[in-house]
Amino acid sequence: MRWMGPCFALTLAVLAWPVAADPPAERQVFDSWNDGGCGVTNIAFIDIAAPTHLTRVHLKLMWDGDETQMPFTVTTWDNIPDDTTGEKTLGGGVLARGDDCDPRKEGWCSADGAPNLDLAPGTYKIITEREAICQDPDSRGSGFLRAFGYPAGGGKPR
Numbered sequence: 001m002r003w004m005g006p007c008f009a010l011t012l013a014v015l016a017w018p019v020a021a022d023p024p025a026e027r028q029v030f031d032s033w034n035d036g037g038c039g040v041t042n043i044a045f046i047d048i049a050a051p052t053h054l055t056r057v058h059l060k061l062m063w064d065g066d067e068t069q070m071p072f073t074v075t076t077w078d079n080i081p082d083d084t085t086g087e088k089t090l091g092g093g094v095l096a097r098g099d100d101c102d103p104r105k106e107g108w109c110s111a112d113g114a115p116n117l118d119l120a121p122g123t124y125k126i127i128t129e130r131e132a133i134c135q136d137p138d139s140r141g142s143g144f145l146r147a148f149g150y151p152a153g154g155g156k157p158r
Helices: 006-016
Strands: 027-031 039-041 043-048 052-062 069-076 089-101 108-113 117-119 122-128 133-135 145-151
Touching: 027 043, 043 052, 043 133, 043 145, 052 069, 052 089, 052 122, 089 117
Parallel strands: none
Antiparallel strands: 027 145, 039 133, 043 122, 052 108, 052 117, 052 133, 052 145, 069 089, 069 122, 089 108
16 A cells, blocks of 8 residues: 555544534523513522523513623522522523613613523522512512523533
């Protein structure tokens, strides 16, 4: 067999280089949004039905003046009546003020954050530093929240 030289070997190496697969398509995994009037809370609950990589959360917040960002955390919720034990912080980030604002109510605008967490089935909390999340009885008092992600391989243990 004839030797093909270094260019041929380099070509074979490049062709064999692993290519990163595209991430799975993002889809809505939870929705408690409605068009009702708003009271405020600092906690929005999210129910995850199957192992999910949570890519994005979209909430309705009452923003103060020129405020454009708000920190948030994602925690477990173990259905304990007094909710003082069993909670574990999994991650968080910053919610950014969106352009989707309620023309009838000044200050009520959307907020988007990217927690990028693998979650096992269960109930979780999105917590903001102050009471600003829109909530009403139709959202079960849990905040106006849409969550997006894709199937995860097992989720993190809770």
